[in-house]
Amino acid sequence: MVLLTQADYARQRGVSKVAVHKAIKSGRISLIDGKIDPEVADIQWERNTDKVKQAAANSGRMRDAENNQIATLLAQSSPVVEDYMHWKTRRERAEAIRSEQDQEREAGNLIYRDQAERGAKTVARLLRDQLLSVPSRLAAELSAITETTIIEQKIRDEIRTVLSGMDKLIQQYAEGVDDEA
Numbered sequence: 001m002v003l004l005t006q007a008d009y010a011r012q013r014g015v016s017k018v019a020v021h022k023a024i025k026s027g028r029i030s031l032i033d034g035k036i037d038p039e040v041a042d043i044q045w046e047r048n049t050d051k052v053k054q055a056a057a058n059s060g061r062m063r064d065a066e067n068n069q070i071a072t073l074l075a076q077s078s079p080v081v082e083d084y085m086h087w088k089t090r091r092e093r094a095e096a097i098r099s100e101q102d103q104e105r106e107a108g109n110l111i112y113r114d115q116a117e118r119g120a121k122t123v124a125r126l127l128r129d130q131l132l133s134v135p136s137r138l139a140a141e142l143s144a145i146t147e148t149t150i151i152e153q154k155i156r157d158e159i160r161t162v163l164s165g166m167d168k169l170i171q172q173y174a175e176g177v178d179d180e181a
Helices: 006-013 017-025 038-048 051-076 079-106 113-132 134-143 148-180
Strands: none
Touching: 006 017, 006 038, 113 134, 113 148, 134 148
């Protein structure tokens, strides 16, 4: 039977000295004359350690190791590391922009481009059709009028009516786009 110090057992087990000390203090592993029997301690460690906490601790150690590797690479300042950091920064910036756009869209401050284009084309087509129909609607009425100021006023009134109707249609379409989102 070979007995080890806490530091030697921690090194053999691949954990910190603090972890071994905590295991002893909490009674998860036992000492023999102030030393540790590694075979007995391994069995006690496995039996008395919460697997969820152990997985979380291992995950934290792995993350720390990865961060240490990144810090070491950054200290070396090689072109590969600089390129990696450049693309990582770009990716994070793009994710931040995408998140802000999603928030704006949810708040109703942004719409998709295809929706805006479709709406603009619809409104333009309706306006064109309404304006092109003005002469045929007014032709019979205006043919009997000889005074130009009255003709101008009738045309202006009809155009105003078309534009007012278009304003209502635009408002209805905008509300419909909000409903689609």
